[in-house]
Amino acid sequence: MTDQYNKKRIENLISFSMGVMKGENGKELIDRYQDAIDNVTPFDIIELENKQINRGVSTSDIKKSIGKVLNSFYSSLSGFEWETPAEGTFLYYLMLENRALELKLNTIKQILKKFHMEESFTYSMLRNKLIPLFLEILDFDSHYIKKENILFPYIEKHWNNYNPIKVMWSLHDDIRSSLKEIILILENPQGIWDQLNIEIGKYFSLTFGMIIKEERIIFPVAAETIPVKDWQDMHLQSFEMPFIYIETPIKPEIIIKDIAWQKECSFKTETGEVSLDQLELIFGNLPVEMTMIDENDKVIFFSDSDNRIFPRSSAIIGRKVQNCHPPESVHIVNEIISAFKEGRKEKAEFWFKFKEKLIFTVYHALHDKSGNYKGILEVSQDISRFKDLEGERKLLNWN
Secondary structure (H helix, E strand, O other): OOOOOOHHHHHHHHHHHHHHHOOOOHHHHHHHOHHHHHOOOHHHHHHHHHHHHHOOOOHHHHHHHHHHHHHHHHHHHHOOOOOOOOOOOHHHHHHHHHHHHHHHHHHHHHHHHHHHHOOOOOHHHHHHHHHHHHHHHHHHHHHHHHHHHHHHHHHHHHOOOOHHHHHHHHHHHHHHHHHHHHHHHHHOOOOOHHHHHHHHHHHHHHHHHHHHHHHHHHHHHHHHHOOHHHHHHHHHHHHHOOOOOOOOOOOOOOOOOOOHHHHHOEEEEOOEEEEHHHHHHHHHHOOOEEEEEEOOOEEEEEOOOOOOOOOOOHHHOOOEHHHHOOHHHHHHHHHHHHHHHOOOOOEEEEEEEEOOEEEEEEEEEEEOOOOOEEEEEEEEEEOHHHHHOOOOOOOOOOO
């Protein structure tokens, strides 16, 4: 990312932000750093978080104060002029999804207002109104997944320091956790209104705050620092995931040039030979998903099918695997990689619930014939139906 910030202003903004983190008097801090606050830009915010993390400030500490800090900057950030994305672009549809989400959140606000003002509007009635709305909002997770799997890899490609997107991913997970907690409280007949009220307040703060972070900071900076061709690629990749609450746009046509040598190539080993087309069919129809990471921790391949468990886009190819996970789980990724590289372990197994499915994931250490470490193969499978299997089936039964 180009050097589009004022270094002295950055240091003042860091001092202001650290003062907020330490609980110092807010008015005195604003008075002291008023000039820096009045002139802050989205580029400044990116560099501010970069420097904080590089100086050892944790993602957790940044998140605790980020709301108060950005509230102080809101006026200046709102005045920053940037070219709003045109229709038919990746950012345009992300912003359109935000408008649709705001409508749903404002509907919830009106229901809550009615609950507070009308005595006849009982808590039971409130629950019945809110449960379907919050369940519908679960779908908005695809918006965050598109950022994590499509936008973030291109930001990593073009920005020297991309620590702020790590903070943003962590905030995505906070939003997910808060929404799940709201639904748990609502679906529990014994749920307490005070608990629900607090959690909804937290969720609204996180969600509306995320929209501000996207449209006042990340999107403007990304729009000015990522080439047009990459935005076109991102838009095409976005069709692999749902467009949430908005009409799916017409997908641009892709001109595919036929390369003759590809048809002539084949994959040949001691166990047989298949063409590239046949190899693609094999990977596309296996009942498992595979992702390969090379010896340098970079993603180099993933299998594709119409019924993927986890979203993937071609943007992750060449991406460090550590950047494909939220900050809170990177230490597990690094632990697995270290154990594999050092030869202490050859396999790591996990099973967990994901969108009402039971997923079994295995990480395999890969070695060449000389025993040299060559990377990791991740294999994931939905094993939900396996739990209910009993006895045997040895005869054909299409049912």
